Amino acid sequence: MPPFDPPDKDVQAARQAKAEAAELAKPIHVLGAGLSGLAAATYLANAGREVHVHEIRGDSGARFDGDFQGIENWTSGSDFFNEIQEWGFDPDEFKSDAFDVIDLVHPDDEITQPRTSGVAFRIVERGTAEHCIDQGFKRMALDAGAQIHYDTRRSPQDCHIVAAGPKESSAVAFGEIFHTDHPNHVTFQLNDKLAPGAYSYFIVIAWYEQHYDLNRKPIKRVGGKGDFSMPDKYVHDGRYYVGEAGGLQDFMWGFGMRYAVTSGVLAAKAVLGECDYETEVRKRLVPLVRASAINRFLMNRVGNRGFKMVANHWMRDQRRKGDGLAFMQWMYKPGLLRRLLWPVVRLGMLRRKELADGRMVSRMPFRKSLSRDIWEQSVRAEEIGNEWDQVRKGGGRSSFGESDA
Numbered sequence: 001m002p003p004f005d006p007p008d009k010d011v012q013a014a015r016q017a018k019a020e021a022a023e024l025a026k027p028i029h030v031l032g033a034g035l036s037g038l039a040a041a042t043y044l045a046n047a048g049r050e051v052h053v054h055e056i057r058g059d060s061g062a063r064f065d066g067d068f069q070g071i072e073n074w075t076s077g078s079d080f081f082n083e084i085q086e087w088g089f090d091p092d093e094f095k096s097d098a099f100d101v102i103d104l105v106h107p108d109d110e111i112t113q114p115r116t117s118g119v120a121f122r123i124v125e126r127g128t129a130e131h132c133i134d135q136g137f138k139r140m141a142l143d144a145g146a147q148i149h150y151d152t153r154r155s156p157q158d159c160h161i162v163a164a165g166p167k168e169s170s171a172v173a174f175g176e177i178f179h180t181d182h183p184n185h186v187t188f189q190l191n192d193k194l195a196p197g198a199y200s201y202f203i204v205i206a207w208y209e210q211h212y213d214l215n216r217k218p219i220k221r222v223g224g225k226g227d228f229s230m231p232d233k234y235v236h237d238g239r240y241y242v243g244e245a246g247g248l249q250d251f252m253w254g255f256g257m258r259y260a261v262t263s264g265v266l267a268a269k270a271v272l273g274e275c276d277y278e279t280e281v282r283k284r285l286v287p288l289v290r291a292s293a294i295n296r297f298l299m300n301r302v303g304n305r306g307f308k309m310v311a312n313h314w315m316r317d318q319r320r321k322g323d324g325l326a327f328m329q330w331m332y333k334p335g336l337l338r339r340l341l342w343p344v345v346r347l348g349m350l351r352r353k354e355l356a357d358g359r360m361v362s363r364m365p366f367r368k369s370l371s372r373d374i375w376e377q378s379v380r381a382e383e384i385g386n387e388w389d390q391v392r393k394g395g396g397r398s399s400f401g402e403s404d405a
């Protein structure tokens with residue numbers, strides 16, 4: 001037998017280049033055409049990869065259909081729009097309104113105004129209309145060359161990136177969309193009577209009507225569920241789990257859009273070999289999710305007295321630092337207190353669960369009803385309920401099913 005001659009360096013390099021080219025030619029499959037899936041698809045298609053996005057619904061944004069949501073600007077040192085521009089997205093593809101101030105309503109109805117010199121958050125519309133953020137991201141994905149297959153089913157096992165949104169319910173949010181003559185404005189209210197343990201923003205109309213001249217004409221109701229689960233791993237069986245499918249969601253306020261886009265981009269970078277997804281998510285996003293879970297744990301425990309203390313502290317912090325956003329940024333810093341609290345939160349608030357695909361998660365179940373949740377509806381609240389019944393009879397729609405309520 002002739003002696004085995006190892007291939008020379010040129011042959012080895014050529015073989016490796018061929019293998020790499022074959023790998024690059026393979027199409028990438030993404031499950032879900034929400035923000036996280038579309039962000040991943042756009043980044044990959046811009047890098048020259050063939051991308052297929054499989055979406056069970058008829059269009060992107062159909063899950064929300066007309067809901068207004070806030071994109072926060074406090075979990076990172078950079079403005080979110082600067083970040084997405086660096087990743088190749090164009091924020092002008094969708095309509096957004098930037099805010100630097102809010103009315104903060106304390107539990108005793110005192111109104112103060114945290115403000116910042118930059119952008120505190122932006123309000124965008126979710127849905128299938130052209131100006132909605134979902135449609136903006138869809139256009140960017142298509143322009144980059146991604147192929148989106150609507151009304152299709154595909155197994156997560158056959159996808160590289162799973163971006164299929166929440167599976168379980170840890171929280172629900174409901175809102176009413178109405179026409180108003182009032183100029184752009186955001187009010188954020190911490191009050192156990194309106195949203196026990198949570199918060200409201202122009203949700204309980206009766207209170208807002210007394211304090212703002214709204215000329216309110218209801219159109220429809222929107223809402224849905226959110227899943228607050230932290231998986232043990234963000235890469236499972238070689239698949240990248242992004243956005244809410246990967247538990248990348250804010251446990252305190254439910255602000256998940258920024259996590260969705262960021263994780264989508266990180267997964268795309270990982271597919272391209274530009275980063276390690278597990279490491280990057282743990283470094284960049286998990287500390288924020290953890291801080292939000294600790295804050296949620298605390299919020300579940302304080303009532304109106306605690307909310308009043310928080311509101312006062314926020315305003316004191318603004319006076320001291322000259323910027324109301326600094327308080328929100330502080331809420332997401334790990335710090336010693338939060339680090340000490342984390343084991344208590346994990347044991348006290350989260351429950352271990354094995355999902356159908358074999359992933360282990362620590363999830364937040366609905367909390368038990370507390371005495372703070374029980375209160376009598378005001379006469380005005382009942383009137384508004386009846387008003388909505390009339391709107392519904394006249395064709396008013398809800399973006400959520402009765403089972404979500």
Ligand SMILES: Cc1cc2nc3c(=O)[nH]c(=O)nc-3n(C[C@H](O)[C@H](O)[C@H](O)COP(=O)(O)OP(=O)(O)OC[C@H]3O[C@@H](n4cnc5c(N)ncnc54)[C@H](O)[C@@H]3O)c2cc1C
Nearest residue numbers: 032034035036056069070164165224243244255256257260
């Ligand atoms: C009522 C409400 C209010 C909210 N308000 C805010 C807010 O103000 N600010 C904020 O930042 N966040 C908010 N969020 C959270 C935010 O909307 C989500 O975190 C974010 O949209 C998650 O993006 P995603 O891409 O992970 O999931 P999604 O946007 O849910 O996208 C997932 C997509 O996958 C599709 N899909 C599901 N299953 C399958 C399947 N088997 N096959 C194919 N496709 C599938 C879905 O149809 C959907 O289009 C809110 C959420 C709710 C419910």
